[in-house]
Amino acid sequence: MAARTAPHATHRFRLLLRREYWEHRGGMFWAPLIAGAVSSLLSIGLLIVGIWTAHKAVADGHLIQANGVTINGMDLGALVQQLSGDDLHQLSEGLTITLALSSLWPFFVMIFVAFFYCLGALYDDRRDRSVLFWKSLPVSDTATVLSKVVTVMLVIPLIATLMAIVTMLVFLVALSIAVAAHGANPFPLLWSNGAVFLLAAQFLAAIPVYAAWMMPTLGWLLLCSAWAKSKPFLWALLIPLALGIATSMTGLLQVFGLERHWLWGNVVARMLLGTVPVTPRDIDYIQAGGGTASEMFSIQGTWSNFAEPAMWIGIVAGIVMIVIAIRLRRWREEG
Structure with missing residues (x-):
């Protein structure tokens, strides 16, 4: 009888993607x-x-x-x-x-x-205790979280x-x-x-462009999903809003030479609105109204978003939060 070989890692990852679907x-x-x-x-x-x-x-x-x-x-x-x-x-x-x-x-x-x-x-895996079943399988926390990242991106x-x-x-x-x-x-x-x-x-x-654009929102929501003991929606919403309101009311950012409401457009919006497939560069182009419809929807114009520093800063921030979410899933014990 031939020895049964363990499934390849890529096969297990495909199974995880199918599970999510x-x-x-x-x-x-x-x-x-x-x-x-x-x-x-x-x-x-x-x-x-x-x-x-x-x-x-x-x-x-x-x-x-x-x-x-x-x-x-x-x-x-x-x-x-x-x-x-x-x-x-x-x-x-x-x-x-x-x-x-x-x-x-x-x-x-x-x-x-x-x-x-x-x-x-x-969060749902911990709430219904199915996380215990998935942790008993030969699938790493990294692979599990990354399957969810690939699914949403x-x-x-x-x-x-x-x-x-x-x-x-x-x-x-x-x-x-x-x-x-x-x-x-x-x-x-x-x-x-x-x-x-x-x-x-x-x-x-445009799918890879907006997948990269949503990285901060993706990372933040996964982080809240892995960390919150209950009501992750409220935590995901209230923390960024509280930061935005606090900085706007105190003018703290002006000490660093930033505009009073800078946090709303550059941090709060990136944490909560990344699943909207529109970037500030797209909005500026539409408001300018100088191009034709074919130029507005051109592949070159869409991919030009990668020339923006905000895109790459968001990608790095998203990766950091995803790594933290993986660590939290590994350590969390409560349901």
Whole structure:
């Protein structure tokens, strides 16, 4: 009889990832799926309302004008023929923004799923005493905690991103059917610019960027989950808020040459809002309003966040807190 070999470490780690998925499948898979489905239904409903409104306007005698040419009825093919190159470019920009907006719901769900998953990742095992079972297995505390880190940094965002991409495609297909039903060819009008595929590529390429951005929040929530004897949510929320309020009221930071409210944007927000897939660099770009939609969602623009010192400071802080969480899980005995 051949001797049974111990499973490889990578195999055990895959099993840990599968465990996290199956235990939290409702939040990881079904929640963004349902959010995407609801978003698609609402978008299709608004599209139907828009078409009905346009038909009613034409029936009431209102005419469509484009470049000085009056078009009677809802013949989109005739309308498209009157569009200039600049008009088509603006249509492409508007389509890109519309598709991005249609995909937001799965990402909204992801923000809350990732946040509360981190809070319960190490606390729930101690609360229901299942930590004793997992500690009896040949799996290290480091591997267990890192499986939760990989889950919240990669697995949850990947599933939400795929759901967002599917939501975009469903909306674009519905829009294509509506366009084709009114006399226009949807492929050169809606698909030839490749907006949906460029957005899909950008969303997938952004996962490592925002995984790195959430490191301080991830580390802080895991630290609270490993340390708190009860109510980790309150501890995770109250400690940063108390620090922010104390420094703002006392002006202590001004002694070090910092603005009175500096802690709120640079520490408190990084500890609590990291699961939101938007960085200050993204917000500044949107507020500037100087670029096109394709530039706003470009892969290069997203990855330029790594040029910010705040990104790397947050990564280091997150790693330190994750290491402390691993040590706390090893030493904690209470349920």
